[in-house]
Amino acid sequence: MNNNVNPSVLAMRDTGPSPEAEITRDIVKRGLIAAPVLIGASWLIWGDAGAWSSAYGLGLVLCNFMIAAGLVATTARISYALMMAATLFGYILRLGVVALAVMLVRNEPWVDLVALGLTLIVTHLGLLFWEMRFISASLAFPGLRPAVVTPTTVSPDSFSQESASA
């Protein structure tokens, strides 16, 4: 057990731009690009119910990403400890919301559960892999990165100095 970790890390926060929001914006953009192809493929396989189910599933996945990013981005500005707590409880909360959203519509005539379930998995993983390829490339070749993210981490010491000078 080494003690190189800053003991006041739980009070640290990040006031810079949020990379999660940027990632989610990209994912939503790509999801909207892929939506016609996905919905069309579902329509060909499962008919109208498949198309509606795929659209609903895609909406659920994109909302899930946006809520996750919003939670992390908002709480990181307050403190890293809150960010960790919000994300762990947010995981349970979002899982419950997705389950509730599916349970509410499962008996509707326009829902095909197989299409909906497959869309949830394929869209979630597909969009992540698509985004990961971009992120990997921009981390390996920083010149490819569209905008430089420069986060500002505020430690409790600097925060108290700011308060004292104010």
Add this chain to the structure above:
Amino acid sequence: MEALATIARIAAEAGDAVVDPATAKNTAAAASAGYAYGLAAIGPGIGIGIIFGKAIESMARQPEAAGMVRTTMFLGVAFTEALALIGFVAFILLKFA
């Protein structure tokens, strides 16, 4: 005492009842689905905890790398969540499809 006798009578009647194979199959599928969903949610929960713990440790050691750490952390969390989603989809397909 009377309530206990009622419970015993209901249990005895249930024991004598012949279970339809289709009902038994549905009951087993529902129980399996519940276990699948519950077990599938445990692993990602542990995984997300580890990812966040390590990310916070990394940001504490190198605050200047916080942006990169948060980027990879967010993607890692999203990939881990996919496991829970797969469990949930297995649940709804076993239970309702």
